[in-house]
Amino acid sequence: MSAVRLPERRGPSTPDPRPAIPNGWLGIGYSQDVGQGQVVSRHILGRDLVLFRGNSGALSVADAYCPHLGAHLGGGSVVDDCLRCPYHHWHFGQDGACTQVPYSKVVPKAGLSTWLVREINGFIFVWHHAAGAPPSWEIPPHPALSDPSYGFVATREHLFRGHPQDISENGADFAHFIAIHGWDGVKLKFTPEGHSYRVGYDTEGVDTGYGEAGTVEVDSLAVGPGYTYTHYSGERDWLMISCFTPVDPGTVYLHQLYYARRGMSPQLMRSLIDAVYAEWRKDIRIWETKAYWENPAVVAGDGPIGQFRRWYRQFYV
Ligand code: FES
Ligand SMILES: [Fe+2]
Known part of the structure; x- marks a missing residue:
């Protein structure tokens, strides 16, 4: 048995080539x-x-x-x-x-x-904007927030080592949905458009854990380098909006707002939020210890990682 406790890790030796704060x-x-x-x-x-x-x-x-x-x-x-x-x-x-x-x-x-x-x-x-350019796009207001049938439910926050690109990349990393989140069989479609990308989920016949299998509709949109929302509808109707922003180079502040259609039981909402946030935690554990490879080894089935990275690059210029 060693008398000293060696460090488990010090982070990757390859420096992260990305700008620490996207535009x-x-x-x-x-x-x-x-x-x-x-x-x-x-x-x-x-x-x-x-x-x-x-x-x-x-x-x-x-x-x-x-x-x-x-x-x-x-x-x-x-x-x-x-x-x-x-x-x-x-x-x-x-x-x-x-x-x-x-x-x-x-x-x-x-x-x-x-x-x-x-x-x-x-x-x-x-x-x-690192070069001082003025805004060229906006974050759109979500229609549910001006709809009186929806109400605020909860917030969640987390501070962790990471880069906002890795969080955004999650939506294009199709293989991790199976390995990390257990969503085997969900058909995913990644559609970048301008400063946004949408992920379409076809959950037919799949138990997502957020409602009866096959009844959950998921609408997920990322806008810019550090903002996404996911709207779960069907039998249960609720919305998770997330912002992830560097605090310092290499540290991310994730903060989220949850809204739901009024009338859903607070107990049910709490269990849904706990379930979805447990999935975020699984991702965070990976993000905060991962390295970033500019040219990763990818195979068919990984999802549109390259397409995502070309899309995200617009926030570095
Ligand atoms: S007014 Fe003097 S330091 Fe601010
Ligand atoms: Fe994930």
């Missing part, structure tokens, strides 16, 4: 994380950000350090729709511009670096 709309939390008049500090996308919601309800996201003498603005406060720095009380508007210095008639040109923000489907998204 596009990336979720940085839930809308409900930032109440009216609140300031929230968050480290995500490899940087310190500050989120503030004005008294009008509008949300802003900015880099967290004050352009004056560098205070972290997370300790500041919201005054009307402005963020007031805790150090010398300079005020910054929602566009980041300095609007007031309490002890000076001159308002300096210096301002906060703000991010483009969207609040869609219960999430906060910011636009990230």
